[in-house]
């Protein structure tokens with residue numbers, strides 16, 4: 001008789017892991033604090049090896065049926081410079097989190113998984129319980145706070161399937177998603193000692209008047225119900241082996257969102273955890289052996305890209321380096337490929 005596994009967190013990592021375990025007939029219970037469908041702060045741009053995990057679990061078809069859009073080109077912008085649209089070395093998949101999380105939850109239930117939504121898990125994490133609770137909150141680091149904003153819009157003419165607009169305050173990604181909408185999602189930093197009137201979300205997302213970002217957003221129609229915000233982001237890379245619990249997704253570590261690889265890491269880490277957890281469930285491994293096996297595989301898969309992503313984000317957020325970065329990305333194919341491939 002297989003032992004049951006409890007997953008705390010029904011986001012992408014928790015649901016993907018639950019689906020994979022149910023496909024192997026392991027009994028699974030997921031606790032989710034929120035409900036479905038729900039909007040999340042996310043660029044909604046799935047890029048990288050997580051697509052292979054989705055295909056392995058047969059979930060790529062599900063995303064396709066839900067209207068996922070393929071992104072094949074990207075362009076970078078500052079207030080004064082832009083790259084021409086450039087082909088992405090490999091295509092990304094764009095789907096709203098409103099749809100994505102809900103279809104995965106439905107699939108998990110269809111496979112016989114038990115999902116308790118709208119209820120926060122407050123118990124202790126022990127044997128048989130996996131943490132998929134998302135990012136570890138961090139209020140500030142070195143006097144800087146990170147926060148994210150997102151909203152869907154229509155009537156936006158994009159030059160590429162993905163546009164990244166960088167400024168001194170952060171960056172905003174625009175990408176075409178299902179239903180003919182465009183997702184507008186930004187990551188911003190704020191000094192803890194910053195003075196002056198608080199900015200509202202429109203001012204933050206719109207960017208500087210006269211910039212290409214401002215031009216696009218000023219004539220857009222927004223779906224106000226899709227607006228969401230989060231704060232307390234921790235972007236310092238962490239290792240899975242240092243965690244005392246079995247963790248998947250952002251519960252291990254967050255990768256800078258500019259890479260569009262966080263969801264991929266959620267799918268990949270869940271994919272790597274399936275076989276060891278199924279083995280534990282059937283008595284083949286102890287809980288600590290299972291934790292170590294999953295953590296080592298995750299660290300081996302993610303360490304390099306986390307290091308590269310940290311540098312990419314640093315460069316992109318240094319105003320003096322933004323225009324040289326754009327010039328290099330516009331004219332140097334090797335640099336374009338390298339920056340893309342090493343961060344996923």
Ligand SMILES: Cc1cc2nc3c(=O)[nH]c(=O)nc-3n(C[C@H](O)[C@H](O)[C@H](O)COP(=O)(O)OP(=O)(O)OC[C@H]3O[C@@H](n4cnc5c(N)ncnc54)[C@H](O)[C@@H]3O)c2cc1C
Pocket residue numbers: 008009010011012013014031032033034041042043044045046047119120121122132133134135147148149185186187233248249250251257259260261262263264266
């Ligand atoms: C601004 C921004 C832009 C981003 N853009 C992109 C992008 O374009 N592409 C990309 O790939 N990634 C992007 N990401 C990252 C991506 O959103 C995350 O990596 C991904 O959501 C991680 O999935 P997860 O399942 O680990 O966590 P989550 O999706 O956060 O899920 C965790 C779940 O756990 C639940 N939970 C937490 N605590 C409890 C509890 N005690 N009991 C029950 N439930 C609990 C939460 O309600 C939540 O549903 C972005 C992130 C930010 C901040």
